[in-house]
Amino acid sequence: MSGGGQADDDGRAAVLAEGRARRLYSGAAWSVGSSRGPVDRGWLGTRSWDGAELDGTDLWDLASVTKPVVGLVVMALAERGALSLDATVGELLPRYRDTDKARLTVTGLLAHTSGLPGRVPMYRDHTTREALLTALGTLPLRSRPGVRVEYSSQGFMLLGLIAEHAGGQGLDTLVAELVCAPLGLKATGFNPGPDDRERAVATERCPWRGRTLTGEVHDENAAVLGGIAGHAGLFATLADVERLAVCLAGGAGELLRPQTFSLMTAPHTDGLNLRRALAWQGQDPAGSPVGPSFGPSSYGHTGFTGTSLWVDPATGRYAVLLTNRVHPTREGDGIVGLRREFHSLAG
Numbered sequence: 001m002s003g004g005g006q007a008d009d010d011g012r013a014a015v016l017a018e019g020r021a022r023r024l025y026s027g028a029a030w031s032v033g034s035s036r037g038p039v040d041r042g043w044l045g046t047r048s049w050d051g052a053e054l055d056g057t058d059l060w061d062l063a064s065v066t067k068p069v070v071g072l073v074v075m076a077l078a079e080r081g082a083l084s085l086d087a088t089v090g091e092l093l094p095r096y097r098d099t100d101k102a103r104l105t106v107t108g109l110l111a112h113t114s115g116l117p118g119r120v121p122m123y124r125d126h127t128t129r130e131a132l133l134t135a136l137g138t139l140p141l142r143s144r145p146g147v148r149v150e151y152s153s154q155g156f157m158l159l160g161l162i163a164e165h166a167g168g169q170g171l172d173t174l175v176a177e178l179v180c181a182p183l184g185l186k187a188t189g190f191n192p193g194p195d196d197r198e199r200a201v202a203t204e205r206c207p208w209r210g211r212t213l214t215g216e217v218h219d220e221n222a223a224v225l226g227g228i229a230g231h232a233g234l235f236a237t238l239a240d241v242e243r244l245a246v247c248l249a250g251g252a253g254e255l256l257r258p259q260t261f262s263l264m265t266a267p268h269t270d271g272l273n274l275r276r277a278l279a280w281q282g283q284d285p286a287g288s289p290v291g292p293s294f295g296p297s298s299y300g301h302t303g304f305t306g307t308s309l310w311v312d313p314a315t316g317r318y319a320v321l322l323t324n325r326v327h328p329t330r331e332g333d334g335i336v337g338l339r340r341e342f343h344s345l346a347g
Contacts, residue, residue, distance in 0.1 A: 009040040025323040031242040032346040035250030048202035059200040063303030066234040071279020076178045083166035099137040109155040110278040111268045115141035118152035123220040149274040153231035160230025188236040191227040204326040245318035291340035319346035
């Protein structure tokens, strides 16, 4: 990767060390490189403010970086003929057949153009999985499908159900078989067990649950859904996210056929308010979470906990940044500027 000299390597570490000094997070891990592999990687800080130092085996709550991984599952199922991207929710999920969600398409859900709202704290009023999924069918659409982009975790909740219906297995099994196994990702999955929780990086002291979360999904809606959901819930190590990034930078041949991957990562919302691919965020001219340093064909995703993965297919570059910026509280937006500064060095 061009620009990966010692000065940039030192600069990335310095930027992230400064972020810890500003108490934006207790720990950070990073990797930048290309389809040939990483050129700079590392970690600094601690798993919590009073916890053990990071050692590289740490387990991170990926939050919404779960979405493109589930998107890869959906695309793999489509490639196998298990579902059509033009299929509707009503065709695939009988429980929503008599709701206004029935006409929403898989493509619309993947591109965030379904009209479903996002960031709805459904967990507050619907405290069981069944109650929340039932309420999902009654959630009012914010716009007609296809007319605007609105980031919607609720849409990816539906996609998780669609993947399970089409694949005939639980979402955790589908992620393991269609993404993790081909890439050898041995530390990526939902609901870490007791041993894995010991190396998890802490997130928020959750007011709703009354405790600091460590190895337990941060997203409250995902928690109600049992920790396995299409919009959030995956945990992974730096090495695993890095391996995924290297795969993507090289065209994702281990996961999808070239034409399928090209369809997934191409812009699908040009002419609308935001640039989206299928399950990936595109590079908006203004307001990009990674700033202007990655090219116009680049794509990626961020996670609320302070995670991100970004790829530029034109140059084969990638950047991974993992932090626990919600520890011990989600207040503050200092990660926004820091993430852009990090990516300006990664670019």
